[in-house]
Amino acid sequence: MHLTDRINRIQISPTAAVIAAADKLKSSGVDVADFGPGEPDFPTPEHIKKAAIKAIEENKSKYTPTGGIMPLREAICAWHKRELGSGYEAKECVVSVGGKHSIFNVMSVLVQQGDEVIVPAPYWVSFPDIVKYAHGTPVFVETKPEDGFSVKAAAIEKAITPKTKLLILNSPSNPTGGVVPPDEFERILAVCKKHNVWLMGDECYSHFTYEPHKPYSIASAAGSKENVIIIGSVSKTFAMTGWRIGYTLGPEALIQALIKLQSQSTSNATSIAQYAALEAMRGSMDSVPQMLAEYAKRRKRIVEGLRAIPGVTCEWPGGAFYAFPNISAHLGEGKHAHAKTCTDLSKLLLEKARVALVPGEAFGAPGYLRLSYATSIERIDEGLRRLERFFSRAEAAV
Numbered sequence: 001m002h003l004t005d006r007i008n009r010i011q012i013s014p015t016a017a018v019i020a021a022a023d024k025l026k027s028s029g030v031d032v033a034d035f036g037p038g039e040p041d042f043p044t045p046e047h048i049k050k051a052a053i054k055a056i057e058e059n060k061s062k063y064t065p066t067g068g069i070m071p072l073r074e075a076i077c078a079w080h081k082r083e084l085g086s087g088y089e090a091k092e093c094v095v096s097v098g099g100k101h102s103i104f105n106v107m108s109v110l111v112q113q114g115d116e117v118i119v120p121a122p123y124w125v126s127f128p129d130i131v132k133y134a135h136g137t138p139v140f141v142e143t144k145p146e147d148g149f150s151v152k153a154a155a156i157e158k159a160i161t162p163k164t165k166l167l168i169l170n171s172p173s174n175p176t177g178g179v180v181p182p183d184e185f186e187r188i189l190a191v192c193k194k195h196n197v198w199l200m201g202d203e204c205y206s207h208f209t210y211e212p213h214k215p216y217s218i219a220s221a222a223g224s225k226e227n228v229i230i231i232g233s234v235s236k237t238f239a240m241t242g243w244r245i246g247y248t249l250g251p252e253a254l255i256q257a258l259i260k261l262q263s264q265s266t267s268n269a270t271s272i273a274q275y276a277a278l279e280a281m282r283g284s285m286d287s288v289p290q291m292l293a294e295y296a297k298r299r300k301r302i303v304e305g306l307r308a309i310p311g312v313t314c315e316w317p318g319g320a321f322y323a324f325p326n327i328s329a330h331l332g333e334g335k336h337a338h339a340k341t342c343t344d345l346s347k348l349l350l351e352k353a354r355v356a357l358v359p360g361e362a363f364g365a366p367g368y369l370r371l372s373y374a375t376s377i378e379r380i381d382e383g384l385r386r387l388e389r390f391f392s393r394a395e396a397a398v
């Protein structure tokens with residue numbers, strides 16, 4: 001089949017591929033210790049579900065304005081102001097079909113052939129492909145485990161060229177859990193302003209940070225409005241991944257362009273999901289610290305468990321719900337090697353140990369594995385037992 005160059009430039013999300021392989025095994029009755037999914041294992045809070053049911057009963061099932069119902073756009077701005085100290089109005093907000101949709105649309109309206117987009121690595125799988133789909137070129141800036149995978153302003157400035165259009169900064173980060181501290185974030189903003197580069201903050205994990213980190217938005221910094229774009233989502237914060245509601249905050253002219261694009265593509269996000277998101281923004285947030293407390297316990301268990309495996313190192317993630325161990329000691333041709341690459345290793349782990357996780361290559365980080373700890377302590381313990389057993393086998397399986 002003759003497909004466009006555009007679609008041939010990108011690949012299917014590698015995380016989706018891992019999840020599909022694990023699901024296939026599970027559906028045939030195999031007990032898989034599943035560290036694959038990047039989504040909360042908690043249900044959507046009751047009051048949010050009730051708001052959606054009420055919306056259905058009240059027949060809120062028609063098209064809505066393309067950019068989202070006005071009460072939701074207002075509520076997102078009020079929530080973002082209250083929680084993260086920004087100062088947006090509804091006309092500077094558009095509701096989308098999830099954070100990923102927001103990122104895709106921003107790239108579509110700002111990036112074109114010849115433009116470079118800076119992406120700190122390790123990166124979320126979708127960033128480079130979305131940039132490529134928009135005809136841009138991703139430029140990677142490496143972050144280091146000894147810095148907690150947090151990117152520095154000096155490294156960003158070094159990567160900027162006259163072609164640089166935009167920087168994507170995802171803090172807390174998927175896959176590393178790296179958090180950019182506020183003072184460094186402000187230095188990065190100053191660099192972006194100096195070089196006239198857009199700073200796009202992906203805040204999808206904003207409320208899942210561990211001490212000493214706190215939820216933070218660069219939109220709270222003075223003078224940030226002209227070149228900052230904020231991407232947010234109810235997916236992780238409110239355990240609403242399947243509802244598909246995200247948003248973009250930014251200058252009004254950009255929001256107008258995003259609404260124009262949505263008007264010729266998705267139209268509005270699902271009406272009922274918008275009413276659920278409205279309740280998420282306006283209602284009790286008690287579920288958020290409860291989830292965070294549970295993630296904190298799991299983080300401790302998984303990081304300590306991984307560190308106890310010989311040849312495995314693992315930083316403490318500052319946020320999100322992923323552990324990102326380095327297992328390069330187990331790769332290669334040597335006597336303790338199990339596989340040549342992390343991709344091979346993750347296939348072997350699924351096949352032999354019945355453990356599902358995502359290889360670092362998917363995130364531009366060979367030598368690493370990503371384990372989501374959005375799963376119960378019991379399953380974490382079971383998965384760790386299987387990993388210990390697997391890695392303690394001396395024979396090479398290359």
Ligand SMILES: Cc1ncc(COP(=O)(O)O)c(C=O)c1O
Pocket residue numbers: 038097098099100101124170173174202204232233234235241245246
């Ligand atoms: C870093 C990051 N950004 C954005 C998203 C998009 O989430 P959603 O489209 O569900 O809002 C994800 C989801 O995994 C993510 O990990």
